[in-house]
Amino acid sequence: MTVLITGAAGRTSRYVVRALLKNEPQMDLRLLVRSEAAAEKVQAEFPQLPHSAFAIGDYLESSTLPAAFQGVDVVFHNGPAFHSQETAMGIAAIDAAREAGVKHFVFCSVLFPLLHKLLNHEVKLRYFRIEEYLIESGLNYTILENINLQNVITKSVLPCGYSPKVLQGFLDLQDLADIARLVIVAPLSHNRARYELVGENCSLEDVAKTITRRTHLVKNVVCQQIPRDQVVAMDVTPVNVQGVYAQDALDRMLYYYNKRGIPGNDNTVRWLLGREPTTWKALVDRELGK
Numbered sequence: 001m002t003v004l005i006t007g008a009a010g011r012t013s014r015y016v017v018r019a020l021l022k023n024e025p026q027m028d029l030r031l032l033v034r035s036e037a038a039a040e041k042v043q044a045e046f047p048q049l050p051h052s053a054f055a056i057g058d059y060l061e062s063s064t065l066p067a068a069f070q071g072v073d074v075v076f077h078n079g080p081a082f083h084s085q086e087t088a089m090g091i092a093a094i095d096a097a098r099e100a101g102v103k104h105f106v107f108c109s110v111l112f113p114l115l116h117k118l119l120n121h122e123v124k125l126r127y128f129r130i131e132e133y134l135i136e137s138g139l140n141y142t143i144l145e146n147i148n149l150q151n152v153i154t155k156s157v158l159p160c161g162y163s164p165k166v167l168q169g170f171l172d173l174q175d176l177a178d179i180a181r182l183v184i185v186a187p188l189s190h191n192r193a194r195y196e197l198v199g200e201n202c203s204l205e206d207v208a209k210t211i212t213r214r215t216h217l218v219k220n221v222v223c224q225q226i227p228r229d230q231v232v233a234m235d236v237t238p239v240n241v242q243g244v245y246a247q248d249a250l251d252r253m254l255y256y257y258n259k260r261g262i263p264g265n266d267n268t269v270r271w272l273l274g275r276e277p278t279t280w281k282a283l284v285d286r287e288l289g290k
């Protein structure tokens with residue numbers, strides 16, 4: 001089975017690559033990156049991958065895509081966040097997959113794309129319709145709708161771009177990667193599924209308390225709400241925030257998170273993994289090697 005991972009130099013896709021290399025060593029992996037420099041960066045992280053595993057392509061240059069998709073059985077597609085051309089990129093990837101005769105397309109989307117006040121959610125479904133395009137493409141597909149992907153934070157101050165009291169959904173990136181792997185190895189049993197993926201609901205204050213308790217710090221980890229410009233400068237959000245569109249999308253996201261948060265239900269993650277989702281407590285323990 002040949003599997004193409006797009007955005008392979010990105011944060012999410014690298015977790016998926018790691019999970020596949022660890023658990024499915026016989027799998028023929030192809031990684032789509034945007035440049036030779038990106039290929040070298042990823043190869044440094046995964047030296048077991050041959051250079052021939054990399055395909056260089058750009059979603060916005062469709063002539064670069066056929067070679068990358070040729071002979072592929074399953075595609076895992078993860079586009080860049082907060083990009084004004086994200087829809088065009090998703091559609092280009094779906095078209096390339098269809099033209100190459102790909103058997104299954106796994107699309108890494110976002111939880112509740114119907115929340116149209118959020119630019120980065122709306123782009124996935126309603127206005128620009130990547131999910132709709134995929135559902136109508138004739139391809140077999142699975143859509144993974146994930147929420148805030150957890151990063152490990154072990155500092156004494158937890159910088160918060162939105163209210164630390166708001167209930168928010170989180171998902172461990174390793175859990176997402178494990179789910180992606182399960183779908184990739186048995187795609188037919190997940191055909192036409194749209195999975196809402198949330199591992200735990202809690203506030204950032206809860207996260208700070210968990211880190212304090214699990215790391216046995218003498219001083220409590222404190223939440224510090226920071227202004228929007230500092231969110232960008234401190235790179236609290238793991239996404240690249242460049243250009244007016246991206247900054248508007250970030251502003252709307254922070255406003256929305258501050259006011260409502262996006263909690264969800266963890267049943268789907270539990271069912272897919274056949275175990276409890278990784279909570280913040282488990283995540284901190286894992287990082288501490290407990």
Ligand SMILES: NC(=O)c1ccc[n+]([C@@H]2O[C@H](COP(=O)([O-])OP(=O)(O)OC[C@H]3O[C@@H](n4cnc5c(N)ncnc54)[C@H](OP(=O)(O)O)[C@@H]3O)[C@@H](O)[C@H]2O)c1
Nearest residue numbers: 007009010011012034058059079080081110146147148149
């Ligand atoms: N972060 C979260 O908490 C979260 C939560 C839910 C959903 N999501 C979704 O996850 C996605 C972002 O994931 P991520 O954080 O892993 O993103 P990321 O680290 O920014 O990775 C995006 C990748 O896309 C590549 N890329 C950008 N433009 C490209 C182009 N024109 N052609 C080919 N490749 C291109 C980038 O390549 P370069 O390395 O060359 O720049 C990068 O490797 C978004 O769709 C977002 O909505 C994220």
